[in-house]
Structure formats: structure tokens, C-alpha cells
Amino acid sequence: MTAPVVPAQEAGLARAARELARIAERTDAVLAALPVPAQRDPRHRERAADAKNTARTARARFLDQYAEAVYRHLTADLTLHLRLPELLAAAGEEWPGLVPTAEQLASERGRLQAEKEGHEIDQGLFLRAVLRSPVAGRHLIDTMALPTERALKLLPEFLRTAELDLGSVHLARRDGAAHLTMTRPDCLNAEDNRQVDDMETAVDLVLLDPGVRAGVLRGGEMTHPRYRGRRVFSAGINLKSLHSGDISLVDFLLRREIGYINKIIRGLRVDHDGAWHTPIVEKPWVAAVDTFAIGGGAQLLMVFDRVIAAADSYITVPAAQEGIVPGAANLRLGRLAGGRVSRQVVLWGRRLRACEPDARLLVDEVVEPARMDQAIAESLARLDGPAVTTNRRMLNLAEEPPEQFRQYMAEFAMQQALRLYSADVIGKVGRFSA
Numbered sequence: 001m002t003a004p005v006v007p008a009q010e011a012g013l014a015r016a017a018r019e020l021a022r023i024a025e026r027t028d029a030v031l032a033a034l035p036v037p038a039q040r041d042p043r044h045r046e047r048a049a050d051a052k053n054t055a056r057t058a059r060a061r062f063l064d065q066y067a068e069a070v071y072r073h074l075t076a077d078l079t080l081h082l083r084l085p086e087l088l089a090a091a092g093e094e095w096p097g098l099v100p101t102a103e104q105l106a107s108e109r110g111r112l113q114a115e116k117e118g119h120e121i122d123q124g125l126f127l128r129a130v131l132r133s134p135v136a137g138r139h140l141i142d143t144m145a146l147p148t149e150r151a152l153k154l155l156p157e158f159l160r161t162a163e164l165d166l167g168s169v170h171l172a173r174r175d176g177a178a179h180l181t182m183t184r185p186d187c188l189n190a191e192d193n194r195q196v197d198d199m200e201t202a203v204d205l206v207l208l209d210p211g212v213r214a215g216v217l218r219g220g221e222m223t224h225p226r227y228r229g230r231r232v233f234s235a236g237i238n239l240k241s242l243h244s245g246d247i248s249l250v251d252f253l254l255r256r257e258i259g260y261i262n263k264i265i266r267g268l269r270v271d272h273d274g275a276w277h278t279p280i281v282e283k284p285w286v287a288a289v290d291t292f293a294i295g296g297g298a299q300l301l302m303v304f305d306r307v308i309a310a311a312d313s314y315i316t317v318p319a320a321q322e323g324i325v326p327g328a329a330n331l332r333l334g335r336l337a338g339g340r341v342s343r344q345v346v347l348w349g350r351r352l353r354a355c356e357p358d359a360r361l362l363v364d365e366v367v368e369p370a371r372m373d374q375a376i377a378e379s380l381a382r383l384d385g386p387a388v389t390t391n392r393r394m395l396n397l398a399e400e401p402p403e404q405f406r407q408y409m410a411e412f413a414m415q416q417a418l419r420l421y422s423a424d425v426i427g428k429v430g431r432f433s434a
Contacts, residue, residue: 013066017095020062024097027055031117038115052118056125059098063129070095071136081143084250084258088123099126113245114426120249124417127254131410134403141406144258145269151204158205166198170220171205176213177380178206185223188235191296193251200260207268207281214383216376217300218288227291233313236295239322243429249417257327258409265303265396282393284383288376289313289354290369295326301362302332305392306379309354310369315362316351323425325416331408335399337361
């Protein structure tokens with residue numbers, strides 16, 4: 001582990017921090033003198049861009065040298081476990097100009113994506129630097145693998161009743177298996193900040209419950225006119241929420257990847273008897289795809305131990321069409337399906353129908369819709385063995401080493417933030433919502 005900052009380094013850090021704060025203050029003054037983003041003409045937009053670029057260049061240089069030192073300071077030399085929002089809030093308070101303040105973020109709440117200043121790009125810049133550090137990045141990812149406070153509060157109720165309605169996810173324990181059903185019937189299980197929170201809570205509860213040996217994820221029945229009465233797995237990111245400014249970099253895009261999806265792969269970090277040899281709780285997972293798994297729904301399939309798909313379903317990752325980065329799909333899809341197929345899916349928008357040969361690179365079993373329940377039960381029975389969890393751990397370690405994931409997420413934090421505020425994405429989601 002890298003040694004803590006020595007006094008001479010602390011002095012240099014303090015000087016650099018003061019200079020960064022002065023540059024950020026000048027940038028804020030320029031932006032405050034301009035009309036709000038939605039009312040700026042080309043000349044205003046150019047002045048705003050120049051001011052932001054000046055500040056971001058200074059931030060990048062500062063973070064290149066001091067990111068780990070800043071993280072150590074914020075976490076009391078790695079003894080505090082700050083989740084993403086807490087870390088950014090602490091950085092905003094203690095390091096002026098480094099990340100957006102709570103007031104700056106609050107001032108944009110409720111604005112359309114096109115009308116925001118783009119403060120999340122500065123969050124992405126900070127988190128890229130933190131995740132790039134082997135010490136800070138590993139500590140942050142380990143922190144995000146801890147149980148959430150919400151899950152710990154709800155655990156006694158779930159242990160007692162074996163059932164919980166979390167809002168957008170219904171959770172039930174039956175015969176040693178936890179069944180997670182995504183229940184956003186109005187929007188085809190399209191994910192937003194709320195659903196990410198519910199999903200992470202549900203995953204935590206599955207892993208914390210000693211009576212659960214495996215988890216199953218499936219979509220519920222829809223009320224959407226086109227699919228009324230049919231089960232749907234997921235329509236991916238909620239583009240209407242993205243247009244309205246309600247999809248956040250931290251609480252959705254990063255929390256989703258470093259939070260509940262990472263917990264499905266690598267388990268939950270806990271303090272329990274036996275933690276000296278395995279300080280995590282892992283369980284096998286089954287995904288059952290009805291109708292379609294689009295975008296983020298398809299990304300989920302890449303981390304499950306067994307994927308069952310209805311014969312009339314399909315899988316697609318329309319990332320290039322939407323203009324954003326499809327989570328960690330770019331990390332995992334090539335390993336599963338090969339470079340050519342992954343480019344056809346991500347860059348070209350190819351749709352993989354469950355019954356075609358290439359779909360079997362992502363799906364283990366294709367069944368008629370009427371046989372889905374039986375196939376799920378059979379899969380759970382096959383995964384209910386004492387060596388399954390250990391072997392899935394070793395398979396995941398070989399296929400996606402933690403350091404590879406950390407490095408990918410570092411660049412993802414920056415690139416996804418930039419994509420959120422790119423003109424093409426804003427234009428596309430605006431047309432979609434219209």
C-alpha cells in the first residue's frame with residue numbers, strides 16, 4: 001500500500017488546493033454573469049465552455065498528482081467507508097473548487113438535462129482519478145460492496161415475512177431461493193435512480209439472508225398498452241428520465257455498476273464468523289428473460305450464472321443509437337460473444353433473437369414461454385450445490401479480475417459523464433420524450 005502523505009507533500013498539496021480554488025472561483029464568477037444555459041447564445045456558450053475548460057484542466061492536473069492524498073484525507077487514511085454520494089459531498093466541503101458543491105447541484109435539480117451546467121462532468125473527473133489509484137480505487141469499490149443502510153434496516157422484516165415490496169422491485173423467498181421481480185409495469189422496467197436503489201437493496205437482502213441459497217431476477221407483467229399482461233425483463237435506461245434530468249451519474253450510472261451489479265458478481269462484504277478466510281457473501285444467480293432485455297437489461301445478463309430466455313424474446317444493446325456508454329458491457333460482451341459480435345451489437349445495434357445461434361453466447365437455455373417457471377426451478381436445483389459458490393468465485397476472478405474492473409470503471413466515470421452532456425445525447429433523448 002502506498003505510504004501516507006508526508007509533511008512536505010502536504011504543504012505542496014495545500015498550495016495546489018488554494019490555487020485550484022482560485023481558478024474555480026473565477027470560473028464560477030464567469031458562469032454567474034451569463035444567462036442560464038437554456039438562454040445562452042453561441043457567444044455565451046463559447047465563454048462558458050472556455051471558463052469550464054480552464055477549471056477542468058486545473059482540476060485534472062491537481063488530481064493527477066494528489067487524488068490519492070485527497071482520498072486518504074477524506075477517509076481518515078482509509079478508515080472511513082464513504083459511499084459515492086458521501087465521498088463527493090465531503091470533497092465538496094473540504095476541497096473548494098474540486099467538485100460541485102451541494103448548493104450547485106441543488107440549483108439544477110428539476111432542470112431538463114439540456115438546461116444544466118454539466119457539473120456532473122466534474123464529478124466524473126474526480127471519480128476517474130480516485131478509481132485510477134490502486135489504493136483509493138480499491139478502497140472505494142470495497143466500500144460500495146458493503147450492505148446499504150436501507151437493506152440492514154429492512155433485513156429483520158424480510159427474515160420474518162420472507163416478502164417485501166420495495167417499490168420497483170418485489171422480493172420473495174420460496175424454498176431457499178429469492179425471487180426478485182422488477183415491477184415498473186408502466187415503463188417496461190426501464191431503470192432510473194429509484195430502481196437502482198431498490199435493486200441494490202434487494203440484492204443486499206438476498207445475500208444477507210442465510211435462508212437464501214440462490215437469487216432469481218425476472219420482469220413482472222406490464223400495464224403498458226403494447227405489452228399489457230405480458231412479462232417484460234427490461235427496457236434499459238429510462239430515456240424520459242434522462243431527458244428530464246433525473247438520471248444521475250452518481251446515483252444511477254456509477255452506483256448501478258459499482259453497487260448492485262458488482263455485488264451480484266463478487267458478493268457482499270460483511271463482518272461475520274469466518275471472515276478471516278472469505279470476508280464476502282456470494283450466491284449463484286439466475287436471470288429469466290421474457291419478451292426482451294434491452295440496454296441495461298442486456299448488461300445484467302452478462303453477470304448472471306445462468307440465463308434462461310423465452311423463445312420469443314430478444315436481446316439488444318442500442319448504446320451507439322442512444323449515445324451513451326452501455327455500462328460495463330464493453331468490458332464483458334467481447335469476452336462472452338467475441339469481438340465481431342460485440343461490435344455488431346454495441347456499435348451497429350444488432351438485435352439478437354433468442355433462437356438464433358449467436359444469442360446462445362449470452363443465453364444458456366431457450367424455452368417456450370410456458371416452460372419458464374419449470375426451467376427456473378430446474379436451474380435452481382442444479383445450482384444448489386456446496387461447491388457452486390466457490391467455483392463461481394474462481395470463474396469470475398479468472399474472467400474479470402478486480403483490477404481490470406477498477407481500471408475500466410475509472411475511464412467509464414469520465415466518458416459517461418461527458419456523454420450525458422453531449423449535444424447528440426441531449427438531442428436524441430429530447431426527440432424520444434417528444
